[in-house]
Amino acid sequence: MINDSAERIFRGGTILTMDDARPRVEAVAIGGGRILAVGDEAEVMSTRGDDTEVVELDGHTLMPSFIDAHGHFANAPQIIKWANVSGLPAGPVTCIADIQRVLAEFVAANSVSAGNWVLGYGYDVSNLSDGRQCTRDDLDAVLPDHPVMLIHSSNHGAVLNSKGFAAMGYDASTPTPPGGLILRTPGGNEPEGLIMETAFVPIFADLPQPSEQELLDTFDAAQQLYASKGTTTVQEGATHAKDLSLIRTAADQGRLYLDVVAVPLVLEVPKLVKEYFPDFTGGPMELPDRAAESFGTYRNRLKLQGIKCVVDGSPQGKTAFWTEPLLTPGPNGEADWCGQPVFPEELIQKMVKEIADAGIQIFCHCNGDAAIDVMIDACRAAGMTAGDDRRTVIIHSQFMRPDQLDDYVELGLSPSFFTVHAYFWGDLHKENLGQRRAYFLSPMASAVKAGLRCSNHNDFSVTPIDPMRMVWSAVARTSRSGEVMGPNERVEPWQALKALTIEAAWQIREEDSKGTLAEGKLADVVILDGDPTSVPTDRILDIAVVQTFKEGRSVYCA
Ligand SMILES: [Zn+2]
Known part of the structure; x- marks a missing residue:
């Protein structure tokens, strides 16, 4: 029966199914984009036909490919054309002089002529040995004739130079908007460089964009960023209308070979609604009666899965919202700084209720425990319970309190954690919190x-x-200085891997087709050169991807 025979059978290595009931098997057969058989070698080999390729894993490890539980895919096509000013190991920066060098090299390498924007990503004062923020003067010193914007690593702010501020119309007379931050020059009122939150959002939206064709041409490279790391389902976790339009075009042109899950940003929903539902009626969010029908189904590898809400900012930027003050001054030198919510609590309550009543899944960004309280109250006021199976995802949930775990259980909230923070900012968090x-x-x-x-x-x-850094950080929780940031919160590698596979699949309602190796599921698999569950913890970071398959098709090979 040729139709039933496998295209490929994997054998001869470690195979992690990510299924608690049967964690390891001897062989897996795939065909027609799906998993045909999982189990003992003899049993799986029965699917072998004349054309079946038997892949010897040769000691490597096969497992379900990874699912991006939260990230910003729309940044990928852009970032390929930006300067990397991230700190080690994400980038080359340890001080302001490094930033200056990176920018000068970037302008030279890309022949960016004067007057054109130079964009950088990954800026964070905590990576700088200078002990102070990079300023407009630092950037003017190296690029006086280009507008420059270094996006903060939180994506909630940026540092601009003089030409950049001038291009955006920011000067001494620009008021700081509520919920925003504009650092000012000492003894003056000129913007000094760093702007955050609501002071940043409008200028980010106003950035001159590459043409649609330029962006579409980067989609292959953008997807390779993920495929090369074994990830075959990617998330656009705060989708703006213009990003959705671009990704839809890429999807319609057949450019997507990975699945893209888009979660439109709440502020953008009225715009999206106007585009797709001209006859809408409704509340403050303007959700039409049948809005939910647009969600949950892939079309050409793109689906809308829910609506993204935001309650607070970033902990490393000190713009998260806590119940207890920081031990260090706020971003503007404030004493007893607890941060603040991005929107008034009343508005968040209205948004949550309207989205929940429309039957749409909510993905809500909350970092500080006070922000989480706001969301818990909003969910309770909206009448949510765990029995509803809404799978409301609380993105980050970074500084939740132990007592809030009970509220999550009661209301059916599911955290998407951010454990690499323990490494990148753990030392800073200890100092601040x-x-x-x-x-x-x-x-x-x-x-x-x-x-x-x-x-x-x-x-x-x-x-x-x-x-692999996510797995390692969930298992080790080691900071840059080598301190274990909460020994009691370390998990076994198996649990850390589940968080990237079956649990991430469940949060986007795809547990029936992804996340474990089981008969009938999609053949989304990755081959690693080591087994994260059996190598010593500090070797997890060394594990590399050998090959990635999306529905049985090789999308990356080392
Ligand atoms: Zn995010």
Whole structure:
């Protein structure tokens, strides 16, 4: 029966199914884009036909490919054309002089002529040995004739130079908007360089864009960023209308070979609604009656999965919202700084209720415990319970309190953690928040113990796409200085891998087709050159991707 015979059979290595009931098997057969058989070698070999390729894993490890639980795919086509001013190991920067060098080299290498924007990504003062923010003067010193914008690693702010501020119309008379931050020159009122949150959002939206064709031409390279790391389902986790339009065009032109899950940003929903539902009626979000029908189904590898809400900012930027003050001054030198929500609580309550009533899944960004309280109250006011199976995802949930785990269980909230923070910013969090709060960052072990399903994410481009660093950080929780940021919250590698596979699949309602190796599921698999569940913890970071398959088709080969 030629139709039933496998295209490929994998054998001869470690095979992790990510299924708790049967973690390891001897062989897997795939065909027609799906998994045909999983189990003992003899049993799986029965699917072998004349044309079946038997792939000897040769000691390598096969497992389900990774699912991006939260990140910003729309940044990928752009970032390929930006300067990397991230700190080690995500980039080359340790001080302001490094930033200056990177920018000068970037302008030379790309022949960017004066007057054209130079964009950088990954800026973060905590990577700088100078002990101060990079300023407009630092950037003017090297690029006086180009407008420059260095996007903050949180994607919630940027540093601009003089030409950049002039291009955006920011000067001494520009008021700081509510919920925003504009650092001013000492003794003056000129913007000094760093702007954050609501002061940043409009200028980011106003950035001159590459042409659609230029962006579409980067889609192959953009998807390779993920495929080369074993990731075959990617997320655009705060989709703007213009990004959705671009990704739809790429999808319609057949340029997507990975699955893209888009989660439109709440502020953009009215715009999207106007585009797709001209006859809408509804509340403050203007959701039409049948809005939910647009969600949950792939078309040409793109689907809308839910609506993204945002309650607060970033902890490393000190713009998250906590109940207890920081131990260090706020971003403007404030004493007893607790941060602040991005929107008034009343508006968040209205948004959550309207989205929930429309039957659409919510993905809500909350970093600080006060932000999480706002969301918990909003979910309770909207009448949510765990029994509804809404799978409301609380993105980051980084500085939740232990008592909030009970609320998550009661309301059916599911955390998507950000454990690489322990490495990148763990030392800083301890300094700002103290040991008790820093040690409970992204508390995966406690969440699992409470019975919650939780995923893990890189929040690309906040940190690079790097599943093995996610696994390592969930297992080791080691900071840059070598401190274990909360020994009690370390998890086993198996749990850390589940957070990138079956748990991430569940959060986007794809557990029936992805996340484990099981008969009938999609043949989305990755071959690694090591087994994360059996190597010593500090070797997990050395594990590399050998080959990635999306529905049985090789999409990356080392
Ligand atoms: Zn994000």
